[in-house]
Amino acid sequence: MVTARFADFVERDARARGMRPRFSYPPYPVMGMSRAVLREYIEGHDPLTARPLMEEVIGALTQPVTEEEKHPKIVRKPRRPRLLAPDSGENIYRQFVENGWTDGLPIVLPTEDRVAEMLAGTDHAPDEIVGRMLITPQQEKFEYTVEKVAAIAVMAGARPEHLPVILAIAATQEPSMPSSTTSWGRMVVVNGPIRNEIDMNCGTAALSPFNLANSVIGRAWTLMTINFGDARAGETFMASLGHNLNYNNMCFGENEEQSVFEPFHLQKGFSADESVVSVFRGWNVLNFGLGPAKEMAHVMSTFGSMGSSVTFVVDPLVAKSLRAEGFETKRDACKWIVENSKVPAGHYWEGQQSGFAKRLAEQGVEPFASWAKVRNDALIAPRHSPDDINILVVGGETNPMWITTDFTYTRSASIDQWRPKCGIRRDAKPLRMPAAVSCKDGLCGIPESTSVIEPERAPADA
Amino acid sequence: MEQNGRLTVLDPHGQPTGIFGRRLDARSKPGDILDPFAQPTSDLKPASLAPRLDALDGKTVYLVETGFAGSFEFMTEMQDWFAKNMPSVKTVLRHKRGTMFSDDPQLWVEMKSSGADAAILGVGG
Numbered sequence: 001m002v003t004a005r006f007a008d009f010v011e012r013d014a015r016a017r018g019m020r021p022r023f024s025y026p027p028y029p030v031m032g033m034s035r036a037v038l039r040e041y042i043e044g045h046d047p048l049t050a051r052p053l054m055e056e057v058i059g060a061l062t063q064p065v066t067e068e069e070k071h072p073k074i075v076r077k078p079r080r081p082r083l084l085a086p087d088s089g090e091n092i093y094r095q096f097v098e099n100g101w102t103d104g105l106p107i108v109l110p111t112e113d114r115v116a117e118m119l120a121g122t123d124h125a126p127d128e129i130v131g132r133m134l135i136t137p138q139q140e141k142f143e144y145t146v147e148k149v150a151a152i153a154v155m156a157g158a159r160p161e162h163l164p165v166i167l168a169i170a171a172t173q174e175p176s177m178p179s180s181t182t183s184w185g186r187m188v189v190v191n192g193p194i195r196n197e198i199d200m201n202c203g204t205a206a207l208s209p210f211n212l213a214n215s216v217i218g219r220a221w222t223l224m225t226i227n228f229g230d231a232r233a234g235e236t237f238m239a240s241l242g243h244n245l246n247y248n249n250m251c252f253g254e255n256e257e258q259s260v261f262e263p264f265h266l267q268k269g270f271s272a273d274e275s276v277v278s279v280f281r282g283w284n285v286l287n288f289g290l291g292p293a294k295e296m297a298h299v300m301s302t303f304g305s306m307g308s309s310v311t312f313v314v315d316p317l318v319a320k321s322l323r324a325e326g327f328e329t330k331r332d333a334c335k336w337i338v339e340n341s342k343v344p345a346g347h348y349w350e351g352q353q354s355g356f357a358k359r360l361a362e363q364g365v366e367p368f369a370s371w372a373k374v375r376n377d378a379l380i381a382p383r384h385s386p387d388d389i390n391i392l393v394v395g396g397e398t399n400p401m402w403i404t405t406d407f408t409y410t411r412s413a414s415i416d417q418w419r420p421k422c423g424i425r426r427d428a429k430p431l432r433m434p435a436a437v438s439c440k441d442g443l444c445g446i447p448e449s450t451s452v453i454e455p456e457r458a459p460a461d462a
Numbered sequence: 463m464e465q466n467g468r469l470t471v472l473d474p475h476g477q478p479t480g481i482f483g484r485r486l487d488a489r490s491k492p493g494d495i496l497d498p499f500a501q502p503t504s505d506l507k508p509a510s511l512a513p514r515l516d517a518l519d520g521k522t523v524y525l526v527e528t529g530f531a532g533s534f535e536f537m538t539e540m541q542d543w544f545a546k547n548m549p550s551v552k553t554v555l556r557h558k559r560g561t562m563f564s565d566d567p568q569l570w571v572e573m574k575s576s577g578a579d580a581a582i583l584g585v586g587g
Contacts, residue, residue: 001536001584010586018508030532030585038532038539054543061523061580062515069511077502082487084495092495101498113492132503137563142500151496181587228500355531356561363559 001057003028004047009238016140018074022060026053032353077140083112100232102155103222103247110151118150121163123420126150131173135229135236139179144170144228152227156220160425161198162213164418165190166220168277172413175225176249179237182306184281185245187313187407188218189392191265192275194415195253197424202255204396204436207313209248212433218251245285250313252394258316259393260323261330268412275415280311280390282407289314289402293325293333294340299404300383301341304351309388309408315395318402322391334389338381346376396436521579522552526569529562533585540582554578562586 002010005028014021025048026041033041046053084092092109096102108114119126126147134141149170153163169188176186195202201211209215231237256263265276283306289299300310314322327333348371352358361368371380383389390409395401437444515521523544527537537555544553556573559566573581 001582001586003585003587006587018506020511022511026536026585028587030536030587031530033532033535035535035539038536039542041536042539042543054540054547057582058518058548061582062517064514065511071510072508074506074508080497080499080501082497083490084497086494096498110496110498111492112490112494112496115496116492133500140506141503143503144500147496148498148500151498155498223498227498230500353531355529359529359557359561362557 001026003030005029006238007048009235012235013136013139015072015075016077018072020069020072022069024053024056024060025049031355096155101227103219103226105219105247107155107223108157110154114154115147115150118154118158118160118163119147121150121153121160121420121425122146122167122418124167124418130167130170133170133173133175133225133228135175135177135179135225135231139230139236142228142230144224148228149224152223153216153220156216156223157212158216158220159212159427159431161427161430162217162220164275164415164420164424165194165198165213165217165277166224167418168413168415169217169221169279170224170228171418172277172279172411174279174281174411175229175231176221177225177229177231177237177239177243177246178281179231179239181238181240182283183239183241183243185243185250185283185285185407186221187245187250187280187282187311187405188221189264189278189280190217190251190253190275190415191256191263191270191278192415193273194275194419194424195256197426199430199432199435200253201436202253202394203258203438204398206252206255206394206396206436207250210433210436212431214251214253215248218248221249221251222246243283250285254392255316255394258319258397260316260319261391261393264390264392265412267330270412270414275419276412277415278412279410280405280407281410282307282309282311282405284404284406286404289404290400293322293327293336296333296402296404297337297340300337300389301343303404303406306352306356307406307408308383308385309390309406310383311390311392311405311407311409312402313392313394313405314402315397315400316393317395317397317400319391319393321400330391331386333391334386338383338386338389341383342379342381344376345371345374345378345380348380348382349376396438515580518548518580519550522554522577524573524578524581525553525555526581526583527555527557528583528586529558529560530586533562536585537582540584558583 002023002025004025007025010023025046027047042053044053045051046056096107124146128146130144130146130149132141132143149167153166158166178184190200198213200213225231254263264278266272270276296312322333357368361372367384525537525541527534541553541555544551558569
């Protein structure tokens with residue numbers, strides 16, 4: 001039984017797997033419907049066939065299996081050509097847009113020469129398989145090579161110096177847009193020396209569109225997801241609203257230089273001189289955060305989410321103020337925040353509309369099972385593990401602000417394994433957007449000479 | 463810019479950099495466009511449907527609740543429907559372990575060994 005909204009999705013998926021299961025389709029939605037409505041669904045009709053639903057269900061269990069069901073054929077996807085058929089640049093660009101191979105924004109066409117130049121950014125062979133990606137757990141995986149990743153890097157507007165980071169993201173095999181009706185957002189964070197080698201912005205406005213590396217690396221992840229994960233809206237990608245973080249995936253480098261805490265990749269077992277990319281997944285981003293750890297705990301306690309993780313993205317000034325409050329490490333702060341963000345159990349269960357936590361409680365999974373047994377006014381810590389709370393330091397110290405997200409850390413990958421032996425391949429004149437001004441003398445950005453405008457003279461007395 | 467009916471447009475071509483990479487196929491021309499899409503990997507074998515029952519009378523049908531919100535209530539209503547309309551059918555309502563996204567091989571084994579004649583899984587979505 002699958003709700004009618006997803007009929008084509010499950011039929012297509014089953015056929016791709018060489019199966020012809022017998023589905024019956026009640027109306028949509030089921031979640032949040034009263035028992036009376038659900039009874040009407042069952043006593044009513046399949047909206048797609050107009051047949052009584054239960055008559056269809058019983059028929060599915062008792063009607064003899066047909067020859068087609070005994071010997072289903074798999075609809076195999078053909079191997080892709082390496083090159084597209086030659087055409088004018090305009091027509092080829094139209095082909096990319098109309099086939100859904102882009103994010104809708106302009107791309108650079110991946111010509112042989114551009115991709116060959118991009119491949120100068122790594123020593124790995126173009127035909128080396130980097131990984132397999134998919135956006136749904138059931139879908140057929142697609143395989144991609146170093147050359148395919150380079151083609152995507154070209155499309156995103158990247159230069160060869162960015163390729164090792166993009167390859168590392170590709171090697172995680174995680175899509176930037178996992179298909180969920182709940183609309184995931186993602187975040188990609190870079191640590192280590194490569195941040196400065198390719199001039200990523202880790203400081204002022206690092207999360208805004210003012211830095212080439214941050215922009216193209218984050219964008220490349222989604223272009224990979226579209227083309228390697230076969231993301232097609234309404235077909236394979238079922239997010240009801242979608243998420244505008246999908247355009248760039250909050251890509252930034254951690255501000256290790258200004259942070260008083262250890263960089264994130266050290267927390268994950270890498271060394272300080274390694275370059276590492278880390279990826280996160282969640283739904284919600286709350287931008288205005290101001291105040292000490294007590295306020296962070298307060299916001300966390302009121303921040304609704306289906307998950308149990310929180311990742312704070314904090315300005316270096318916040319890291320310094322946490323240190324001044326007495327927290328020696330990020331983990332010390334996270335531990336305190338967990339202990340001080342408890343909420344009444346009744347309030348927690350009211351917020352669990354997805355039924356996910358309730359289900360785990362019914363199966364005896366802790367701590368959900370215990371939370372289900374306590375009184376409604378008993379205090380519980382929904383974000384119960386300091387390991388699920390992350391702090392990332394980024395920003396330009398113009399205000400001690402922090403961002404609260406419900407992002408879960410999912411994976412880190414080494415960038416260094418993708419570096420060429422001769423070092424990061426920079427252009428003779430690297431392409432750079434204006435760097436964020438970091439003023440030390442109070443005069444930065446003020447022109448040396450200005451034209452003098454004479455003040456208007458008062459009209460002479462008549 | 464248009465002047466005397468003639469257009470002047472920007473040259474979109476990249477400047478030479480003196481940096482040379484590698485091509486997978488040296489015979490292809492520099493301006494050829496690469497297909498950005500990944501390759502399919504399917505190595506699946508077709509799976510046939512299990513034989514069907516002649517009728518449900520006197521049979522045991524498992525109603526497996528998949529874990530999506532509302533599916534337990536939906537399958538409970540279905541169980542009530544069987545009790546009311548086909549009382550000779552024995553129904554067993556079970557939760558699938560884990561989440562809606564996880565498999566539950568233990569349950570499938572249990573169903574086979576405990577004499578289940580048929581199963582209805584629901585409700586997805």
